[in-house]
Amino acid sequence: MDRLRCIEVFIEVAQGRSFSAAAQRLGISKGNVTKHVAWLEETLGAQLLMRTTKSVSLTDAGLTLLENGRDLLERFEETEAAIEGSVTSTKGALRVGCPPSFGAFHLVPLLTAFSALHPDVQVVLYLDDGRSDLVSEGLDLSLRIASSLRDTSYVAQKLAVVPQILVASDRYLANRGHPETPQDLVHHDCLVHTLKAPTNIWSFTGPEGNVSVRVNGTIRANFGEALRYAAILGHGIAMHPTYMVADDIQQGRLRQVLAAYQPTALDVFAVFPSRRHLPTRVRAFIDFLKVRFAGMVEWQQEPDALK
Incomplete structure (x- = not known):
């Protein structure tokens, strides 16, 4: 069973001193409430509630869980809200890997423009050879410039083609x-x-x-x-x-x-660990790069046009 859910059910019973009232407030059956509390007692190895036909009272272990359980659920809700905010809002740290010369001379101007549009995003630039492990290095995405990508364990999105x-x-x-x-x-x-x-x-x-x-x-x-x-x-x-x-x-x-x-020709790829739960700041940065790269005419020019 879900431990947090069991604690939530227990707290409802403990506060109201009633299995029936807890079941009504939670919208589940009384038998289901009993199962959650029984599982929690078995898991913790302690009796939490004293039950008679007329009343429900807390044991010392139950009182300890009630006092700490409320804080535990509140901290979880705060953490959940913080994580949801980091995914759905355009703010927070954006960790980007990039080849050194491209990053220093060509990406930095784009980063400054992106930061002007999204001042709540703090960009951290890692200059590497493009072979860093995104997960172990904690990178949100990496820009890689190659004719093809050998590593297929990540999700890759093409941003531009350069001759x-x-x-x-x-x-x-x-x-x-x-x-x-x-x-x-x-x-x-x-x-x-x-x-x-x-x-x-x-x-x-x-x-x-x-x-x-x-x-x-x-x-x-x-x-x-x-x-x-x-x-x-x-x-x-x-x-x-x-x-x-x-x-x-x-x-x-x-x-x-x-x-x-x-x-x-070479392709410029944005590589990231997974499409699932991609933070809004990462999506915003990828979309920004697509637009800016498309507008850089000199990148798309054939060599003859450079003479």
Whole structure:
């Protein structure tokens, strides 16, 4: 039986000193009231009520339960109301996981805009590589940027699609030459993201259709900003989302490579533990991101439009 329900039934009996009156107030049968009290006595291993044909009185154990039971039920109701409020109202802590470079340079402006709309939400940003366990880390959701998600234990909602582009500095291209086809990349120093291309394979769509090539280089990293900076320093060819290198191309720090071949695009996902009982603040944040991502034209631009 439900322990709290049994305590509630007992308190009704104890306060009115009557099984019949308690049954009437609770809207259940007298026999059901008796069962709840009997189960509670058996579970606690103590007699709570002294019953005669004419009266009901409390034992010492019953008096103790009556005094503490009221507080217990009140605390439960307060906790229940607090939990319901955290789920149904747009307030409270919102814990968001996000890749470091994307979080620091692209998500933070969105977080400030969201906070302006929802001042009662306190955002806690966790910068990680996207592989954190949402439940053990206490995250409400995590933003992950990938061509596909390997972990199917969570619920994922696509927020945006962003194209990628190959880039290199003028200095590198002057020293090593311009590749004409993806196959030429095997002769170049390629800066590989270990999470996005763990097997060193880059895939493209070009004039001849889909093509993949295994590349190699002297620097690999799990942090896109490190690879971007290495490319700016002239160390090799890197593959990045367009939003990450658009300014570098416009400022002349990087140049597009293999313009006729489009690398596999990346999806931006919001990943969360479950659809059930999703707090309102989390739903509001996901809806906010959908609208804002859709309005970021530079994220959706094809590489040619960045020149």
